[in-house]
Amino acid sequence: MRTLLLATTLLAASGSAFAADDASDAAEVIEDTGITEITVTSTKRSTRIQKTPMAISAVTAETLEKTGAMTMQDYVKFVPSLKVSDDGPGRGRVSLRGIQGTGEALVGVFYDETPITGSVGVSSDAGGRNPDTTASDVERIEVLRGPQGTLFGGSTMGGAVRMIMKKPRQVYEGSFSAGYQTTDGGGDSYNYNVMANVPLIEDKLAARVVLYERDQGGYLDNVFLGKEDYNTSNVKGGRILLRYNATDALTIDAGFYTQKTDAVGNNTWFPGIGEYQTDNKLILPYTEDTKIYSLTANWDLGNYTLTGNTSYFRANSVYAADDTNYVASYRTVARCSAFLGVTCVDGTQQYADYLDYVNSYYPAAIYYPDEVRNWTNELRLSSNFEGNFNFTVGAYYEDRNQDTVGSDVLGDLETGLLLEPIKYIYYRYVVDELKQKALFGEMTYDFTDKLKLTLGGRYFEYEKMVGGETVIPWDLIGANLRPYYERNTKEDGTIFKANLSYDVNSDIMVYGNVSEGFRPGGVNQTFGLPDALIPYGSDSLTNYEAGFKTMWFNRSLVLNGAVYLVQWDNMQVSGRTPNGAFSFISNAGKAEVKGFELEGTYVPAQGVTINANYSYNDAQLTEDQINDYVTSAGRKGDRITFIPKHKAAISGNYQFPLTGAYEGFLRADVNYVGPSFSTLNPNDTYAMKNPAYTLVNLRGGVVNDAGDWEASLYINNLLNDVAIVRLTNSSTTPLGGSATSAMPRTVGVSLTKRFN
Template identity: 45%
Template sequence: MLLASVMGSVALPATAQENSSQNPAAVTSDAAGPEIEQGGDIIVTALKRNTSLQETPISISAVTGESLANSGVQSVADLAASVPSLSFVDAGPSQRRVVIRGIQAVGEPTVGVYYDETPVTGSIGTTNDAGGTTPELKLFDVERVEVLRGPQGTLYGSGSMGGTLRIIYAKPSFETSGAADATISSTHDGGINYEFNGVINTPVVDDKIAVRAVGFYRNRNGYIDNVALGIKNINDEKTYGGRGMVRFTPTPDLTIDAAAYINRSRVDTPSWNPRAGKYNSDALVRQPIIDNLNLYSLTAAWDLGPVEATVIGSYLTRKLSNTTDVSRYIRTNRTPTACAALANGRAPCSATQLADFYTLVDSQSTSTLFPQQDMNTLTGEFRLSSSGARSFNWTVGGFYSHRKSNVTNPQVNADPVSGNIISPLQTSTVRFIDDRLTQLAAFGEVSWDITDKLNLTAGARYFNYEKRIVGETTLGSILVGARVTPPTHVKSEEHGTVLKFNGSYKITNAVMVYAEAAQGFRPGGANQVLGLDAALTPYLSDSLWNYEVGIKSAMFARKVLLNVDLFQIDWSDMQVTGRTPNGAFSYITNAGAARVKGVEAEMTAHPFRGLSIQVNGSYIDAKLTENQANANVSAPGLKGDRIPFVAKFSAGANAQYSWPVSERLGGLFRIDVNHVGSSFSDFRPAATFTRKVGSYELVNIRVGIEGDKGRWGAYLFATNLLNDTAITRATSSGLQVGETFVTSAAPRTIGLNLRTSF
């Protein structure tokens, strides 16, 4: 049953020509080579050289630009339906954590996210949780997405503990072309949405310089009503920006790509409270999220004959602002008991003391935490790789990254009628954080085809992390337990080595088996000062060993591709969430070990011309292998408890059929189905702040008509066709006074999509 329901997101089109009818970029070549080879298989560059997807001896999935467009993928979170073991802890735009194979934890990202050759991480925030705010660039004009499961530190500059997600955009080509895409839709419980995307490519100097420019704008009407403030559709979302690329080939052997990515996002926090009603929020303040991201990169690839040299440099800036309503938490302190505990050393307050304390509470009774995060990251990588078809292949390289983050986190008052933050700011408490992370690494792999059937690969990575943090609280508050603290300096440094071993054997030209053992590592650090005891501030690195075996096969003259793998991951010194005694604030600590066991599978079938079927799925058993012996963790997990936000079973499937309507017209029908199993928000299912995240199913359909050679297309579509209340995240904390807040997929949305290209 598992095998039948599990395989697929490879998303292979029938031919490269069919691919181009859906996405003008889909068959564009990048510096590494074309995406689709003769015979329909996908060419990937995951091993830093061109390899066929089916002959790449690792757990990897690839999704084409055509499949992204036809399945309605808008953001990285939408990719989960197409790739086994890929999931997201999804709190909405700018607040998503990427998870592969159940390696889900706070702190630095467990998954390396790359846009082209550039690794990106989220902002640290006040909880040092850079993995929880993955930067999201628009997925338009994408050539393909590659998802590598398992540790990848021996080939990728930015080490990844659970896997790597690569978004590869179309590159400039030396011909004039362009495309436009417009969508209008309506969301149940919401309103009208519209979106425009466009791309133009043109040569500037024949065979020397070409440019490619992309622009996009999206306005999505909200569907959540704030019943406390009387605001309908409070979570309106606007996303806009662009991407500019220049390709310079001064000689046939040298390719230089320069790119600028600009992304702007505006949305009110898309969370709601089930107690207030479906898609209803009762927050007492507005909670906007403003995300301004700029990414600049320069990549040079130089073919030196038997060796290819690649140099990559990038600079990322991000300004992220969000809010958290603390009004109800503040109001719970308006009691004699709270006055005694917080203001009078636990002795009963006098009438005068009580009146003064109530005045203090009332002055902050409508307020919010308002962190302002300013991050910039400089990265550089240099690598040398063998080139050409040979039995011995190798890659060696060096990597440097310096990330600087400044965070200002005040608690400020808001207008009780409108919910807007009062300007100028009325600040009750504030802390400042200066966080700097420097990473140096040397990495390499060697791969040897001992025979035409047997291959052995080994890799190693040496790393050095240094983290420096300065934190201070200049204005304290007894109501939230924040004490005034002078600038406090904390430094942590770690170095070490991770290893990888892989072996593969081609039983036939159509069947290959492989086995791999690889280490993953994530640095430790220190929590920013929040009036905690110094002993609670540092946290240690965590690491894992990933073991797997897999099979890749092609059947029935390559009309069916079937890939299956089994894996086990042993994870030690897990970085987990601890809480302050009042339950209001979280931080990172270490507790326990876990084992993750699972099976992943994917299948693509082309039963007859025009029909493509893909199925994928995973079963993941992710549990603690020992009790969490750490008093700083609220309700410490016990042996056998599941890792939070990891569903046991997830699966996705899609079918697409294209047929001729007339000599110049073609028809298209596509259906996508996604199932995600249930999970919990913390280790202990019955703990105070643990919430269950239920299972859900999403169904999307698309039907349309296309012009001659794919020059235009018109499509009707529906997402979340069954209008399922698909909750993607559920949380609670001391700040939320026992409430549950959830985020969910948008309700049923029906629309019209128009495309044209030249």
């Protein structure tokens, strides 16, 4: 009853799919209501969002600008079921509809046609180490909920997030925006964005250049090192896009993207010590340098459109984590006895010598430098027939390579810095190669003007190779000297999609959808695993969904929703070796998600827009996880970790005239995330309940009638809620667990100037 009451109260859901008077070229104003319907391209062809029979949200450029959203953590509230479990820069795990787990990404993230690839690392967990993305000068962000495997391939089992960039145009235009903010109990931050669009050859060639930087002040205090506001970060980047209109029928887009992240410390703190406080012994660096090169051609052949894309993605990163508490856990008589193979006794010289040995590795940090290189290619043909039949068919090829160093290094207990030059305790080199090939297609048949059937499929095959060697052993944790080795696995298969939609009238559409998704398996390179656990297979899911898209009250209210059942088979799950030193991936158990989503926009009066969204996800195991090596194996009925049952948001925007050629605006956003759990088994020793939280943001400002400049003042986290987004625990974590959270109350100003 409470769920139904909340859903009714929220009217609709995330009006992110719509905007009030958006200036986008790919937008259509619905009569004179002020609501603008967006055209999306997530079916690999242009369709109006209200006529696209799938659960899709489009966060518009106007919404991003009005809220100051630049990262996925900023705009996640606008989309039902979308969640990011954030452990700091470069460590966000994206989930949709309760589908979350270790391994390859479960939600694909794209810049236009280019997939953004996470680092596999030494634990094969690419989904947990995604490069940070920046929403600067974007047309819109499309979020597709549910499996997207037929058109977008593996690693879109839960859905896809597509960032559609603004393309070069044959006009001179530019913009500059800057912002400054201060955080309660923390440091100051700033950001800027610059854009310039320039025609280079009349009616033929244009360029669009974007530069940005955001410098984040810290808000965590390290009580051990005596450093305040130490978790700072700086992200700077940009892109150059070229559009060449070779002929009236052929358009070629080329792009170069670059972004560099430098972070000091991380965003983790220990509630048992105090709010926003940590006693980490080391200050941990995180750096990331990403480059993307892309080339896309669209050729209009009359009844067909041929599209080709090739993209090259490269990311170099260095990730570090404090391993000091883990090393300290070896300072026990039991550990001494296990290590030496004899009975140790406290107070003896033997035990003292053992402690001296352990202390020689104190303090220590996990240190993972790596490089990811990913080359993706797609060629597809779409029909443009006037009749009742259309199709899209294509071929896909991906070649991903990664070099990773898995190591522990020594630090300085007085300064908290890693020793320079790097002093390795142990050193392991890992190579990871993944090659994927696929043929895919969808076809749509219109039985009548109202009834349409879409069928889709994908044939895939992949090969995975993992190799490596240990050149500096560490006997304390069982990391023995190991010569170079390679392990291989491969798999192929098919997935299917069927969608039936019916237009009740011009304002109401209903649809039913059955779709399958998959993600690749792989090979573990963990010490001491039985041969049977070295490879792990792909997992897959089937999504059964019924939805509706509607407009009401002379189209001043747009209300969309879906109810779904997701069945997840052969789950990839995380395990750890008995000494806790190494993690790996295995297959165990099944899960099921039952849920529904609502989203919409309401314009009750001129200048007033209300957006809201709500999602309910009951995600739980339907089968015991039977595997002796899986840590805290779940049992039937256990809830999927870090997935709240309830997630909701509501916002209101009021635009009003001021004196002269000026308008004012006021905006409020309220975001609620329900409780979740850190382990599958609620009775596990280290189980933590992630508390519910509510965040309130306010923003107000002035814009001139021409729309070429704007000034605003904002307050994020108005109530200064300690909003913990991820809470975990382990044998080496202080009492109360380890938390990451939203920033405390933050007050800021921003200025924007546009040039035409």
